[in-house]
Amino acid sequence: MDKALIKKKIGIRIAQELSDGDFVNLGIGLPTEVANHIPEEIEVFFQSENGIMGVGAAPKPGSEDKDLINAGGGYITVKRGASYFDTCLSFAIIRGGHIDMTVLGALQVDQHGNLANWMIPGKLVPGMGGAMDLVTGAKRVIIAMEHCDKYGKAKILKSCTLPLTAKGQVSLIVTDKAVMEITGQGLLLKEIAAGTTIEELKACTEADLLIPDHLPTFGD
Numbered sequence: 153m154d155k156a157l158i159k160k161k162i163g164i165r166i167a168q169e170l171s172d173g174d175f176v177n178l179g180i181g182l183p184t185e186v187a188n189h190i191p192e193e194i195e196v197f198f199q200s201e202n203g204i205m206g207v208g209a210a211p212k213p214g215s216e217d218k219d220l221i222n223a224g225g226g227y228i229t230v231k232r233g234a235s236y237f238d239t240c241l242s243f244a245i246i247r248g249g250h251i252d253m254t255v256l257g258a259l260q261v262d263q264h265g266n267l268a269n270w271m272i273p274g275k276l277v278p279g280m281g282g283a284m285d286l287v288t289g290a291k292r293v294i295i296a297m298e299h300c301d302k303y304g305k306a307k308i309l310k311s312c313t314l315p316l317t318a319k320g321q322v323s324l325i326v327t328d329k330a331v332m333e334i335t336g337q338g339l340l341l342k343e344i345a346a347g348t349t350i351e352e353l354k355a356c357t358e359a360d361l362l363i364p365d366h367l368p369t370f371g372d
Contacts, residue, residue, distance in 0.1 A: 158328045161345075161371045162296050164189045166255055166326050169294060170196050177201065177246065177286055179256035180224025183296045184210065186255055199251065201282040203242045206234025223282065246282065246289040254290035256283060258297045260312045263359040265322040265334035267295065268314035280317065287318040299327035299356055306358040308332070308339070329353055331370060338362050346372045 153161075163185030170176065170186075172194035178184050188209045190196055198207035200222040207222065208229035216227040245251065260268040267287060270280040287293050301307055308325065325332045330353055331343040340362045344353060346369045354361065 153328065158298060159185045160189075161328060162326050165331065165343075165370050166294055166296055167191065169324065170194060170253070172196075174252040175199060175205075175245075175250060177251050177254040177282075177290065178207075178222075179254070179283070179286075179296075180222065180226065181257050182298075183255040183257055184222065184224075184226060184228075186296070199242070199245065200228070201239075201242050201246065201286075203237045203239060204228075204230065204234060205237070205245075206231045208234075243282070243285055246285045249289055249291065251286070251290040253292045253294060254286040255294045255296050256286065258295045258307065259301075260307050260309055260314050261295050261297075261322055261325055262309045262312045263334070263339040264311070265320045266312050267293070267317045267322050268312040269317050271315055273315065283317050287321040292323045293321050295322055295325045297325075297327055299329040299353075304356070306356055309358045310360065328371075329356070332361070335362070340364075341367065343368045343370045345370060 159182050166186045167189040175197045177199045178186055187198055197205055199205045200207050202223045208231045211227050211229050220228050220230060222228050256269060258267055258269040270283055271277040297307060322334050329345045329348045330341060333340045333342050339359050344367055
């Protein structure tokens with residue numbers, strides 16, 4: 153499937169997890185797609201850790217404002233009534249537990265809710281950024297990512313092998329193939345992508361899956 157379609161598919165599904173009045177932080181890259189698919193009947197307040205509350209959908213090509221960017225340097229829009237503040241206040245909001253949900257990308261996630269999303273040893277990285285604050289400060293952590301890496305290897309593991317961002321903080325994983333919830337009993341498969349079989353999913357998932365008898369689909 154085309155990368156843009158994968159991104160849209162994941163963004164639409166995660167948008168269904170939002171509730172009216174939520175304060176939400178979206179990580180850079182794929183997670184920003186969520187802002188483009190908010191149900192009309194709810195209002196959600198998106199925060200960017202570089203100091204904005206009230207981020208809107210992505211701007212249309214040609215209408216970008218060079219003064220409006222998110223924490224990853226991507227162009228954004230802002231809603232009527234949006235507010236701007238310094239980094240100290242931005243992280244006080246995060247660390248103070250005022251963010252209802254954060255949606256982040258990942259290099260690896262495991263069946264215990266551990267997350268690795270900031271570095272690969274031996275490769276140059278700019279730093280962890282706000283991820284370590286978000287995964288411990290937000291009330292709910294949702295991971296948005298492709299199910300496998302560019303080499304076709306599993307990213308959902310029994311145990312992460314890369315340096316961790318946080319331990320046991322992930323609530324839900326949404327990929328192009330499945331929706332999985334971290335539970336006390338293990339990794340529960342909640343939904344499977346239309347056109348994907350259980351056998352295909354198991355083949356590209358290292359983690360143990362709890363599979364219910366009735367399994368809804370998404371992305372039809």
